[in-house]
Every structure is written in structure tokens, then in C-alpha cells.
Amino acid sequence: MSVVGKQLNTLSTNNDINAKDVRETSGKTSMLAKFISPSDVLNLNEITENYLCSIHDNIYDIDFTRFKIRDLDSGAILFEIAKPSNRFSPNLEDKLIEAAGSMSIDDSVDANAGRYVRYQFTPAFLGLKNVGATVEFTVGGKPVNNFRMIERHFFRERLLKTFDFEFGYCIPYSRNSCEHIYEFPNLPSELVSEMIACPFQTRSDSFYFVENRLIMHNKADYAYDGGLLL
Structure with a gap:
């Protein structure tokens, strides 16, 4: 039974809004606040159409560098991805600096490109019961207190599951x-x-969230038709 997944092309979007003046209306829930709290997102009853914070709200320079998911029952690795190393040869670094100097605004990458990811799995993935997700990340110069992730999965308008995980404290x-x-x-x-x-x-x-304030918001969508003949 194959359940191995793959990451498809990262999607880019210009739907970026600042949490300071965000208004997200979802069913009976409307949010207007200086910042977004965990209770705000837990009260949403549908997927968000926009990002609820800016990429600049990540003042802790948290950067996810590796992600792996595995079936806890069989131990099989279902998906794994890692960011490339930041080690550059002198010649390559010179070329990158030269290229950046000649780059126009239109040539720049969408700042939100890394916030929306598309995955494809086989139908067998939906039969799994317990999956472990390992994440590696780095932290900048500020200590991170009460680092928390709330992840909400929807199919169309239906809430499938809410996951709530604590990362705890991370030193600078x-x-x-x-x-x-x-x-x-x-x-x-x-x-x-x-x-x-x-x-x-x-x-x-x-x-x-860090100290109950939203600092990062990522989005993803999923297909479970991998390996099927359409």
C-alpha cells in the first residue's frame, strides 16, 4: 500500500494583509483587533481566504528548515523535504550579488510564495490513523516564549480536524x-x-503564535488522487 506524498509547485499569492487592521468574517465570527489570538482562529468556522498576518510579523526570525511525516504504525516515511544549505562558494556568491544588482522589481519573487504549499498523496493516506510530523527550525536573536501552532483542516466548508501543538520555549x-x-x-x-x-x-x-500573538500564517491544500488513472 503506497501512501508516499509529494510536494507540488509552491503557490504564490498576493493576498497579504496586516493583522493590525485585519477583519476576517467567517459565518458568525468577525475579528477586528490589533493582533490575532488563538481564540480568534479557533472561532473561525471556515478556511481563511487571506493571510491574517504579514510576513514582517515574524520578528523572531523563525525559519522552518526541514519537515518529515511518517506513519507511526509502520514507520514508513511518507514525505520529507529540507531547505538547501546556505553554504556558497565565493564564485557563486559573487554571481548572486551581481544578479541581485541587476534585478528589477518585476523580477523579484513573491514574498508570499513560501507560505502556500500544495501536496499530493495517494488515497491510502486517508486510511492512516497516527502520523508523526517532525519539524526542524531555527530561531533568531530573540527568545521565543510559548511557541504554539494551531492547524485547522477543512474539506470545502466542513471542518475535519483542529490540531493544537506546543513547541514551548526556544533560546535565541x-x-x-x-x-x-x-x-x-x-x-x-x-x-x-x-x-x-x-x-x-x-x-x-x-x-x-508566540505569547498568544499571531506571528506566522501558512496555508496548504491537498489532493488524495495520486497514482489514480483519471
Whole structure:
């Protein structure tokens, strides 16, 4: 049974808004605040259409460098990705500086490109019960207190599951690694079939908080039709 997934092209979007004047209306929930708190996102009843914070709100310079998911029952690695090393040869560094000097604004990469990721798995992924997600990340010059992630998964307008994980305290200039356990819900067979038949309509919001203030917001969508002949 194959459940190995792959990351497809990273999506880019210009839908970036500042949390200082955000208004996110979702069903009966409306937020207008100087910053977004965990209770704000837990009260949302649908996927967000926009980012609820700016990339500049990550004042702690938290950078995710490696991500791996595995089936806890079999131990099989389902997906793994890591950022390339920052080590450059002198010649390559000179070329990069030269290229940056001649780059126009239109040539620059969308600042949000790394915030939205698309994944594709086989249908067998929906049959898994317990998945471990290992993440490695670095921290800048500020200490990180009460680092927390809330991740919410939706299929269309239906909330599938909310995951709430604590990273704890991270010292400045540290490299950190932890594994969180995802316990997947039992989904009705009709819903599973619909999720397989409707790729990328399963979506998630990942909200990252430090001291109960939103500093990062990433989005993803998923397909479960990998390996099927369409």
C-alpha cells in the first residue's frame, strides 16, 4: 500500500494583509483587533481566504528548515523535504550579488510564495490513523516564549480536524527539532470518496503564535488522487 506524498509547485499569492487592521468574517465570527489570538482562529468556522498576518510579523526570525511525516504504525516515511544549505562558494556568491544588482522589481519573487504549499498523496493516506510530523527550525536573536501552532483542516466548508501543538520555549540563535503526533479522525466512507474525487479542495490554515500573538500564517491544500488513472 503506497501512501508516499509529494510536494507540488509552491503557490504564490498576493493576498497579504496586516493583522493590525485585519477583519476576517467567517459565518458568525468577525475579528477586528490589533493582533490575532488563538481564540480568534479557533472561532473561525471556515478556511481563511487571506493571510491574517504579514510576513514582517515574524520578528523572531523563525525559519522552518526541514519537515518529515511518517506513519507511526509502520514507520514508513511518507514525505520529507529540507531547505538547501546556505553554504556558497565565493564564485557563486559573487554571481548572486551581481544578479541581485541587476534585478528589477518585476523580477523579484513573491514574498508570499513560501507560505502556500500544495501536496499530493495517494488515497491510502486517508486510511492512516497516527502520523508523526517532525519539524526542524531555527530561531533568531530573540527568545521565543510559548511557541504554539494551531492547524485547522477543512474539506470545502466542513471542518475535519483542529490540531493544537506546543513547541514551548526556544533560546535565541538555536536550532530546534520536535515531532508532533497527528491523530486522524474516522471519516465516513462517502466523505473519503468525495475528498479523493475533489483534489485540492481539502485545505488547511497553520497559525503560529508566540505569547498568544499571531506571528506566522501558512496555508496548504491537498489532493488524495495520486497514482489514480483519471
